[in-house]
Amino acid sequence: MTPVEFEFAAAGRIIFGPGRASELASLAARLGSRALVCTGGAPGRHSAILESLDVPFSTIQVHREPTVELARSSAALARAEGVDVIVALGGGSVIDLGKAVAMLIGNGGDPIDYIEVIGAGRLIEKPSVPCIALPTTAGTGSEVTSNAVLASPADGCKASLRSPSTLPTLALVNPLSTLGCPPGVTASSALNALTQCLEPFVSVRANPMTDALAREGLRRAAAGLRPSHADGSDVRARTEMALCSLLGGLALANAKLGAVHGLAAVIGGMVEVPHGVACAALLVPTIEVNVAALRSREPASQALGKYREAAQLLTGRDDATVEDGTSWIAETVGLLGVRKLSHYGLRPEQADEVVAKARHASSTKGNPIELGVDELHAVLAAAT
Numbered sequence: 429m430t431p432v433e434f435e436f437a438a439a440g441r442i443i444f445g446p447g448r449a450s451e452l453a454s455l456a457a458r459l460g461s462r463a464l465v466c467t468g469g470a471p472g473r474h475s476a477i478l479e480s481l482d483v484p485f486s487t488i489q490v491h492r493e494p495t496v497e498l499a500r501s502s503a504a505l506a507r508a509e510g511v512d513v514i515v516a517l518g519g520g521s522v523i524d525l526g527k528a529v530a531m532l533i534g535n536g537g538d539p540i541d542y543i544e545v546i547g548a549g550r551l552i553e554k555p556s557v558p559c560i561a562l563p564t565t566a567g568t569g570s571e572v573t574s575n576a577v578l579a580s581p582a583d584g585c586k587a588s589l590r591s592p593s594t595l596p597t598l599a600l601v602n603p604l605s606t607l608g609c610p611p612g613v614t615a616s617s618a619l620n621a622l623t624q625c626l627e628p629f630v631s632v633r634a635n636p637m638t639d640a641l642a643r644e645g646l647r648r649a650a651a652g653l654r655p656s657h658a659d660g661s662d663v664r665a666r667t668e669m670a671l672c673s674l675l676g677g678l679a680l681a682n683a684k685l686g687a688v689h690g691l692a693a694v695i696g697g698m699v700e701v702p703h704g705v706a707c708a709a710l711l712v713p714t715i716e717v718n719v720a721a722l723r724s725r726e727p728a729s730q731a732l733g734k735y736r737e738a739a740q741l742l743t744g745r746d747d748a749t750v751e752d753g754t755s756w757i758a759e760t761v762g763l764l765g766v767r768k769l770s771h772y773g774l775r776p777e778q779a780d781e782v783v784a785k786a787r788h789a790s791s792t793k794g795n796p797i798e799l800g801v802d803e804l805h806a807v808l809a810a811a812t
Contacts, residue, residue, distance in 0.1 A: 434635035436682050437592050439561070439572045439599040444674065446667060449562060449602035452515070453480040459558035459597065460513025464506045466490060466526040468518035473608050474564065477517065486511070490518060493586065493696070493703070494525040495579045499539045503532035514559040516596075517605075519617065520568025520577075520703070523561045527594045528576040530556035534593070539578060542589040544790070546580050552591035561596040564605045566656070566669035567617025567704050569624055569677015571599035577693075585697035585785070595681075603670040607661060614657050615764035616704030618669050622649045622757070623707045624676030626738055628683035630718070630731040631794040638683035639734075645675035646741040657764050684794025687786070688714045691808060694785040701772035708766040712758045713810035719750055721797045731796035769812045779808050 443451065456463055463485035465478060471489065478487075486509055488502050506514075506529055514533075516526025528539060534556040540547040561571035575590040609617070625645035628638050652668025659665070691714075692706040715735065722729045732750070739753025740746055774782075783804045786792055799807075 432636060434637065434682070436637055437574060437595060438678055438681070439596045441597070442572065442599045442601065442674070444601045444671070446602065446604045446663060448600060449477050449605055450480070452477055452560065452562060452600060453482050455598060455600070456513055456515060456560060457482045459560070462509060462511050463513045463515050464488060464502070464509070464511040464529060465515045465517060466502070466522050466529070468522050468564065474517055474605065477562070481515070483513070485515070488525070490522045490525050493521045493577070493579045494528070495581065496539045496543065499525060499528040499532065499578055502529045506533055512557055514557060515562070516559065517562045517564065519563065519565040519613070520570040523563060523568070523570040523596075524576040524578070526559055526561060527556070527570070527596060528578060528589060530559035531576070531589065531591070531594045533557045539589065543578060543587050544590065545587040546583045546585065547587065552589065552593055555593050558597040560598045560600060562600045562602065562605065563670070563673070565609055565613060565617040566603070566606050566666065566673040567620040569621070569673050569680065571596055571601065572674060572677040573681040579697060583697075586693055588790070599674070601670055601674055603663065603667040606666050606670060607663070609660060611657060611660065614660060615766065616702045616708070617673070618649075618653045618656060618704075619708035619711070619761065619764065619766065620704030621645070621669060621673040621676050622653060623688055623711050624680050624685065625649060625672060627686040627688055627794065628676070628679035629738060630734045630796045631683045631686060632796055633794050634683045638679040641675045641679040643737075643741065645672045645679065646738055648672035648675065650742045650744060654760060654763060685791040686714070686795040687718070687792050687799055687804065687807065690786040690789035690792030690795070691782065691804070693789055693791060694782050695769060695774060698778060698782070699769075699773040701769065701774070705766055705772070706769065708761050708764070709769050709811040710807060712754055712761065713807040715754050715757070717799065717803050717807050718796055721799060721803060726797055729796060774812055776812065779805060779812075782808060
């Protein structure tokens, strides 16, 4: 038997359950004396939670994916006001900004000092100030991951600053906070959550612990994904997807992702498309190309068995094939109204640039097999 070795990192503490957001005030007061609250573009949705805070706070709104400049200006505000605790109340973009600002307060300097690819990639050596992440969408798992994704419009890309010290101090996952999510956001985030369970499951860096999390996440996706979109007030379905998202975040943080996210990250830096939508458009073509490549070049790969197991979990059928699972995902993508990437402005002449960048993306390194240029082009063409 091959020896098993792995590391596992997660948020300092995870609190999960409907209604647990009521604990935010007491938890924040224990961690700091002045807060910076990062929220989405409609903070009024969560006014009761914010009004419960006992510590003084300032607010930063995140209307789109956070940029390097927004992280820079938010950190400057936090330093000027003596902020010593961050509360990130929103989707993945909001939580990523919160994690970045918490790190910058704790370590000093500018985002570009630490960011990968377009920055200096300097080692993050000091702890972040306490950060409480309270997700209001069920999709990114950012509340339990160690990277913060920032966009750089000038460079036409998104890149990460990454360190175990950027993991939130506390992940406060309250499924009721997702009830107000509109259908489009629900669809995008739910399909991203599904992808973030499947890609770590078949990743070359998967381990027994991430496999267990991904399996359970796929079960939860099967139970909650379609119902949460059909009826946004379905608390049971929302709870299933909040748990799916959390489990996927834990899995990806420790086993990486794959070509879906490698391509989606590049595309997201070039055209304005919701991250979950990009992943949803790419998911089925990537599975099909991966499976064909594995059957041709690595027929003994464990990933083929895992794709089949994922199909069984998603369809609820013990006899399900890989193709049955792919059909279930394709049908779900259709039911949720996901459009092709060309709808968001991606053009055929951009394909060479997307593929060239995606081949070297951090996420792509977790793909179950190395895909060639022609194979990545085939994925992109099918999604566009």
